[in-house]
Amino acid sequence: MKSLFIKTEKQRNWLEKLALLEEEFKKNAQQIDEQSAFPHAHIQKLRDIGYTKITLPKDLGGDGFTVYDAILLQETLGSYDGSTALSIGWTVLTVGELYENRYWEPAKLTAFAKEVEKGAIINRAVSEAATGSPIRGGRPGTIAKRNGENWVINGRKSYTTGSLELDYFLTSAWIEDEEKIGFFLIHKDTPGVAIEETWDVIAMRGTGSHDLVLNEVRLDASDLVEVPNYTTGFKLNGWLLMIPATYLGIAQAARDYAIQFANTHSPNSIQGTIASLPNVQALLGEIELELAQARFSLYGAAQSYVELKNKERNGHTLTEIESLVIVNAVNVAKHAVTNAAITVVDKAMRIVGAKSLQRTNPLQRYYRDVRAGLHNPPMDDITIKKLAELVLHQNKQS
Ligand SMILES: Cc1cc2nc3c(=O)[nH]c(=O)nc-3n(C[C@H](O)[C@H](O)[C@H](O)COP(=O)(O)OP(=O)(O)OC[C@H]3O[C@@H](n4cnc5c(N)ncnc54)[C@H](O)[C@@H]3O)c2cc1C
Numbered sequence: 001m002k003s004l005f006i007k008t009e010k011q012r013n014w015l016e017k018l019a020l021l022e023e024e025f026k027k028n029a030q031q032i033d034e035q036s037a038f039p040h041a042h043i044q045k046l047r048d049i050g051y052t053k054i055t056l057p058k059d060l061g062g063d064g065f066t067v068y069d070a071i072l073l074q075e076t077l078g079s080y081d082g083s084t085a086l087s088i089g090w091t092v093l094t095v096g097e098l099y100e101n102r103y104w105e106p107a108k109l110t111a112f113a114k115e116v117e118k119g120a121i122i123n124r125a126v127s128e129a130a131t132g133s134p135i136r137g138g139r140p141g142t143i144a145k146r147n148g149e150n151w152v153i154n155g156r157k158s159y160t161t162g163s164l165e166l167d168y169f170l171t172s173a174w175i176e177d178e179e180k181i182g183f184f185l186i187h188k189d190t191p192g193v194a195i196e197e198t199w200d201v202i203a204m205r206g207t208g209s210h211d212l213v214l215n216e217v218r219l220d221a222s223d224l225v226e227v228p229n230y231t232t233g234f235k236l237n238g239w240l241l242m243i244p245a246t247y248l249g250i251a252q253a254a255r256d257y258a259i260q261f262a263n264t265h266s267p268n269s270i271q272g273t274i275a276s277l278p279n280v281q282a283l284l285g286e287i288e289l290e291l292a293q294a295r296f297s298l299y300g301a302a303q304s305y306v307e308l309k310n311k312e313r314n315g316h317t318l319t320e321i322e323s324l325v326i327v328n329a330v331n332v333a334k335h336a337v338t339n340a341a342i343t344v345v346d347k348a349m350r351i352v353g354a355k356s357l358q359r360t361n362p363l364q365r366y367y368r369d370v371r372a373g374l375h376n377p378p379m380d381d382i383t384i385k386k387l388a389e390l391v392l393h394q395n396k397q398s
Helices: 009-035 040-048 067-080 082-101 106-117 238-264 278-313 320-357 362-375 380-397
Strands: 122-125 143-147 150-160 168-175 180-187 193-196 210-220 224-226
Touching (some): 009 040, 009 067, 009 362, 040 082, 067 082, 082 122, 082 362, 150 168, 238 278, 238 362, 320 380
Parallel strands (some): 143 168
Antiparallel strands (some): 150 210, 168 180, 193 210
């Protein structure tokens, strides 16, 4: 089914390149999970093959991948090792988003592109214990204060995926004097930057999503790189599809395992394998249905987003409704994929039976990992609310 969505030679070549890492990543996944160990070696391999710069524009040294191209790879990586995929996914997402929208000053973007070209990785550090998910609009407790020509930042961010390996933290902070949120580009070696290893969870255990602690971190004036101003109260960001793509990959791995099991498990109560049984075939068919629905939703949203952004590049000014429709398409895809992933793993476990509960069985890891998708943005209730808001808004206008 995935093959339906592979459209170009460039995508095919990259999938072949990734496939060279499949065996090693899959082999290490269990240990990464058991030890809650950050997959440093995997990230290095991905830096080495240039995965970290696939979404950097071509003229700046990258591959210039669109969201659509990138999710194909991200899904594949998710099927090898979810933790590795999510950790690197944030870089691919952030770089894609930054250079598509050119949020920063040109000089800063050019300088940072050189870093990405050399393999630097980045993530947004926005969540905090007190605010919860930043998507709900809470004000950061992390504070930025001017000190002459500098900024001084103090605070603590939670859930910073990839923290042990990131070169840059794109960190939100409350600028007290101006009463607004700003994003600051912070290099890992800046004095006052520390990681506190707080990530002790049951899902995506290898993502190193620890706390980032900022203590009197002094930055240059130019390190305030973004001051968000979403006049319409939302942000159009199709790059977020990198996240559900990761969970789709995990679901695919569960499906592959269940098929392999069904084709080989042969209890002595039947002739042949359990793959011939109607109850098992029904579950397999339902898994395929879930995956197909999830893929059409994910790749459809990505395609629509890419087309809209192309129109914008060609001089079209997006209307509010056009933007809202795509925001909703992206949200719907995230909702559909993450929930399908949970269902797929559940059905795969029913096929395999009690053996799926063994600690050495990958299905129990997938079962835990896909739950994390629910708590990545946007959360399901937000998606549902925005759908209702748009339909009511459109109804009022007509
Ligand atoms: C694997 C993983 C990786 C992550 N990586 C990153 C990362 O790299 N960077 C980063 O910044 N964050 C990251 N996060 C954090 C994530 O984006 C969320 O901020 C975090 O999961 C907290 O969201 P929450 O919904 O649990 O928390 P909360 O927002 O505290 O919500 C808790 C509960 O309260 C409800 N609730 C809270 N506020 C409202 C409200 N205003 N309206 C309605 N309901 C509300 C929610 O529905 C939910 O039921 C990661 C999370 C996970 C699980």
